[in-house]
């Protein structure tokens with residue numbers, strides 16, 4: 001049985017979980033729950049992944065693999081390749097990278113508040129992270145709606161998890177304002193059973 005280092009708040013872990021459910025492989029994996037942050041890595045899988053991050057996957061044989069993009073690609077390959085279709089491969093990977101970058105920036109904003117002493121926090125730095133998220137949201141709204149509305153792929157799953165994380169941790173930023181098409185897409189996408197059963201928890 002493969003083992004996945006897991007945290008229910010992580011949008012990167014959620015990507016893997018949604019991909020596992022959508023490809024019918026959830027029962028092939030045991031979840032190992034870990035809590036931590038860049039400044040509290042005791043429980044994190046530092047022996048398996050020098051970066052000490054979730055998700056990290058221990059396969060039945062071979063070294064551990066990470067990060068979420070690698071693990072999602074691994075599971076999709078194992079299931080036949082539906083989530084990374086050859087005909088749209090570079091667009092799918094770019095969409096996934098866009099969503100992953102949104103998650104990175106959104107998580108760094110949380111860590112700034114959680115891990116740094118109050119007098120060392122930088123408002124300017126937090127806002128520059130939000131600017132990345134905001135530009136990515138505008139790009140999704142103006143350039144990616146047709147891809148998002150096509151057959152399910154890993155780019156869509158990643159965007160769904162990124163938007164879910166914004167609702168979870170940055171609700172006050174009101175990301176839907178001025179992005180009506182993206183908001184409508186997400187309302188529909190968030191209703192998928194795989195999204196419903198992986199809603200983030202602290």
Ligand code: BEZ
Pocket residue numbers: 007009010011107110169202
């Ligand atoms: C969070 O609590 O927001 C979080 C936890 C693990 C990874 C990323 C984010």
